[in-house]
Amino acid sequence: MNMPLLHRDWMERIGGAMQFVEVTSPAQVRARRLVDAPLSGHWDQADTPEPRLHRIHAYPAKFPAFLTGRALAYGAAQGMRIKRVGDVFCGCGTVAHEARRAGLAFWGCDVNPVATLIARTKSTPCSGTAVRKRSDAIVQAMRTASRRHGLTEPAARRLRRWFAPKSFEDLARLRNAIKAEVPARSKYRPVFYCAFSAILKSCSRWQQRAIKPALDPDKMPQDVRKAFLEQVELMAQAFDEAGDAAAPGPMPDIWHANVLTVTAPAQPVDLIVTSPPYVTSYEYADLHQLSSLWLGYAQDYRELRIGSIGSSQHALNFRRGHAALNHIGRQIVFTLYSQDSAAAEAVANYFLDMQRVAERCLEFLSTKGMAMFVIGNTYYRGVEIDNAAHLTEALLQAGFRSVRAARRRISNKCATPYRDGVGRYTRSRTPRPLYAEEFVLIAHI
Ligand SMILES: C[S@@+](CC[C@H](N)C(=O)[O-])C[C@H]1O[C@@H](n2cnc3c(N)ncnc32)[C@H](O)[C@@H]1O
Structure with missing residues (x-):
């Protein structure tokens, strides 16, 4: 069995800032190799403030913009010639805008119409x-x-x-x-x-x-x-x-569509940079109901939960569905099932969707392409929902050759790690702590 390696090639080039573990088989993931993923300064903090365009509209779980540049730098260090960037959960268009600033073509989709409205706005050159x-x-x-x-x-x-x-x-x-x-x-x-x-x-x-x-x-x-x-x-x-000159790339190609069913990009992308939704975390349809109703995207905002990955409202035929779960997914779902069967079904559904996402990413990439996911683990009723390990196994099973993993500190969280019942930051200890770290997974073909 291949043991995970701590890669030093790239690390040496950029002064030790970058380390990761590499896994090449589902068995390594099942042996919990991702716990060895090192904390890497490379993915932690931006050197410069984010462009203001990233702050024109609030968006839950927005991606830190600088990670796009870091992913491009990583790709360049791997000898890739990146021309087209993709984001299958493009949200408010953070990666889209950063790709355009870097002069690159972009293709992306999101199932939330409010997300694609913001993403298209940020991608429109205006004076x-x-x-x-x-x-x-x-x-x-x-x-x-x-x-x-x-x-x-x-x-x-x-x-x-x-x-x-x-x-x-x-x-x-x-x-x-x-x-x-x-x-x-x-x-x-x-x-x-x-x-x-x-x-x-x-x-x-x-x-x-x-x-x-x-x-x-x-x-x-x-x-x-x-x-x-x-x-x-x-x-x-x-x-x-932003200015037109600062955004020299072609107009991003942004689709209001479900990643599971969207038509693949006409030209494959070289690099996917994305952050997936989490299960039972944000109900994007509920959070954007004011916008969706006023702008006529839905007559009933609950319609927009359909197809939204991670939504607790997403229906599943559990008995039929669970057979397709990968090993890690099955373990987590069965552990959770004894605590809370409804939550276990929602998690099963989420994992099945994410397994399909892994396959779709491979389909969207060019032959030497690469996909980077920023993903955190969560806890539900004391059970660790190991999203990172599940996705890593899914990527390898989909056909990616290897997955490199590092951890990053989430630095944009405020001083207290707790949230109250509606999710606002609070100083009192609550059962809903925030997560201080997440994984950067880089899947290579
Ligand atoms: C963590 S957010 C991405 C945030 C994004 N990186 C940004 O900076 O705004 C996850 C996104 O996945 C989207 N999403 C959920 N299910 C989806 C699906 N089936 N197809 C495409 N997008 C989906 C949500 O609407 C949400 O915008």
Whole structure:
């Protein structure tokens, strides 16, 4: 049996910053070799602040932008000529924007329409001046715009829970003014929809910084017009900072689609850089319900849970499904089953989807391509959900030749490691600790 190796070739070149273990067979993963994956400074911290475009819209579990550059540097050190980058869980377009900044082509998909709205906005070359000019026209038009919301009755009922009557009316006017002032085919339409989406939580009674939908009856929502103008200014500055010259790559190719069923990219990608969702962690459909309903992506936001990997609402025929689980997946699911059968089914479902993701990544890559995953382990009812080991086994079974693993410290977490019931940071000890480390897995063909 091949034993995992601590690779030193690349490490020597960049002064010891980079170490990893390498596994080449499922048996090595089952022997828990990933616990030897070293903490590596290479993946820990950015040297420079993130471009402002990455902060134009909040997004749960956003990827640290600098990791794209580190993955490109790693690929270059391996002698790869990377022309096309992919991200199968592209979220708010962090990798897409970084690839474009590096002058590379990009292909990506995400099942959440709010994610692809933000990703396309970040990938659109715009001038701050043009954005400000249009926003002045929109705010002007808002005064006389219709207050008809045009939503289905259930969608309107749902939204009224979150907004005071005046905010609701102002938002209807604002959305109608955007539609009137910015043609549907204009590249600025998604930009202003993104600005609209970004202010919804602060203009509502949604508990700020909660990772689960929760009403805050004491909250003073922001004024819609003021919040919109501030948001547009933030975005205009971010576009100016990015500048067309700083983003020389072709327009990223971003699909609102499920990675499990999306048509493969017309041209294979050389490098996939991605961070998968976790099981029963974020319900993206629930978290983005204000945006999805206002922008007409769904009549009932729960529709958007369908196909979302890691959603606890994702149905599975457990009896039939579990037979396809890989070894690590089966062990974890059976351990969890005695504690909580519903959670075990959700985890089984997640693992089966991730096994398919591993196969799809191989299908999307060029013959000498490489896929990098940033993934953490979680705990559920005291059982370690070893996402990293499960994915490593899945990658090897899908046909990748080897997987190299390092660990990275998650440095953007605040001083306390605990979250309260709705997911806000808290100083008191709770059963929901945050995770301080995650794995960087690099799968080679
Ligand atoms: C950890 S986030 C990725 C964040 C991203 N790297 C960024 O910087 O924004 C995981 C993403 O996977 C997406 N996702 C979940 N199921 C999916 C599926 N079946 N196909 C494509 N994307 C999916 C979620 O919508 C979410 O955006």
